[in-house]
Amino acid sequence: EIVLTQSPGTLSLSPGERATLSCRASQRVSSNYLAWCQQKPGQAPRLLIYGASIRAAGIPERFSGSGSGTDFTLTISRLEPEDFAVYYCQQYGSSVRTFGQGTKVEIK
Amino acid sequence: QVQLQQWGAGLLKPSETLSLTCAVSGGSFSGHYWSWIRQPPGKGLEWIGEIFHSGSISYNPSLKSRLTISVDTSKNQFSLTLSSVTAADTAIYYCAGGVRSPMESWGQGTLVTVSS
Numbered sequence: 001e002i003v004l005t006q007s008p009g010t011l012s013l014s015p016g017e018r019a020t021l022s023c024r025a026s027q028r029v030s031s032n033y034l035a036w037c038q039q040k041p042g043q044a045p046r047l048l049i050y051g052a053s054i055r056a057a058g059i060p061e062r063f064s065g066s067g068s069g070t071d072f073t074l075t076i077s078r079l080e081p082e083d084f085a086v087y088y089c090q091q092y093g094s095s096v097r098t099f100g101q102g103t104k105v106e107i108k
Numbered sequence: 109q110v111q112l113q114q115w116g117a118g119l120l121k122p123s124e125t126l127s128l129t130c131a132v133s134g135g136s137f138s139g140h141y142w143s144w145i146r147q148p149p150g151k152g153l154e155w156i157g158e159i160f161h162s163g164s165i166s167y168n169p170s171l172k173s174r175l176t177i178s179v180d181t182s183k184n185q186f187s188l189t190l191s192s193v194t195a196a197d198t199a200i201y202y203c204a205g206g207v208r209s210p211m212e213s214w215g216q217g218t219l220v221t222v223s224s
Contacts, residue, residue, distance in 0.1 A: 001169065035209045044202055044217050045153065050209035057109060088153050092210050095166040097143070097155040 002027050002091050006100035012108040019076040021103045023089035028069050030093030036065055036074045039102075040085045048087075049074060079105070110135035114203045114215035116188075120222050126190040130203030130215055137184040141210035144177060144188045146199040147217075154199075158210055159186060193222045 003026040013019055023034065032052040037045040047056040049065035052072055062077040076083055084107050089100040116128035130142070143158035157167040157177045167175050171190065179186040190197060200219050206212020 035211055037211050039153075044214040045211065046214070047206070047209055047211045050212070054208070056208070056212065090153075090155070090211060092141070095160075096169065097158060097166075097210065099153045099155060102152045 001096050002029065002094055002098050004089055004091060004098055004100035006087075006089060006103045008103060009101075010104045010106060012106050013079055014108045015079050015081055017079050019074075019079055019083070019105055021074040021076075021087055021105075023067075023072045023074070023100050025070040025072070025091060029072075029091045032068050033091060033093035034065075034067070034072045035090045035092065036063075037088050037090065038083075038085050039088065045088065076105075110140070110205065110213050112203050112205065112213055112215040114201075114218055116201075116218055116220070118219055118221060120193050120220065121224055122194055122222060123192055124222075126193050126197065126201075126220055127187065128201055128203070128218055128220075129185055129187045132184045132186075132205065137181055140205050140207050142179065142186045142205040143203070143210045145202045145204055147202070148196075148199045156188065156190075156201075193220075195222050198222050 005024045007022045034052045036049040039045040048063050053065045064075045066073050086102045086104045088102050111134045114130040144156040146154050174191045176189045198221050200217045202217045203215040
């Protein structure tokens with residue numbers, strides 16, 4: 001089973017700042033099948049990025065994904081008020097899928 | 109992008125069986141990933157299991173002995189049963205699916221509470 005470790009656990013930033021979130025896998029993620037989702041309190045998660053770097057439909061350009069192999073990054077170029085939330089990575093390259101533990105992006 | 113609507117019992121006693129169903133609308137059922145995910149109160153997401161494009165099914169090893177995921181293609185539905193539940197199974201359960209990623213679309217979530 002692939003273990004995903006997200007860092008940092010919490011990111012305290014101000015609107016307009018750049019956010020960089022990391023997701024590290026214990027083994028190579030096949031075909032870079034790595035996705036990122038956003039979850040706000042009381043809501044179901046929302047897909048942001050799949051295939052490590054492909055934005056899902058309707059996702060703003062300020063969200064970008066990068067990385068390959070075992071190291072992946074989600075970058076939010078300029079934080080908007082609605083971006084403060086919890087972010088999870090998920091690998092779907094192996095038959096047993098796994099999630100990272102999440103990174104909370106909070107207002108500083 | 110498909111829409112997912114889920115339902116099932118929200119309050120169970122220990123040792124009972126959890127049953128949830130997810131109906132898919134607004135798109136093709138075949139050729140998609142279909143998955144179940146849960147989230148204990150205040151905690152992160154946990155993958156439960158999934159039906160792949162090929163029709164094969166994969167389960168979380170920690171739940172496998174109690175878990176069944178099935179599909180009814182005639183109704184565009186897939187279901188989850190988890191037997192012998194305990195308080196540790198208390199969570200919001202989500203169905204999810206898509207073509208490009210197993211997380212492309214999400215159901216609204218069902219809070220399942222296990223309590224005597």
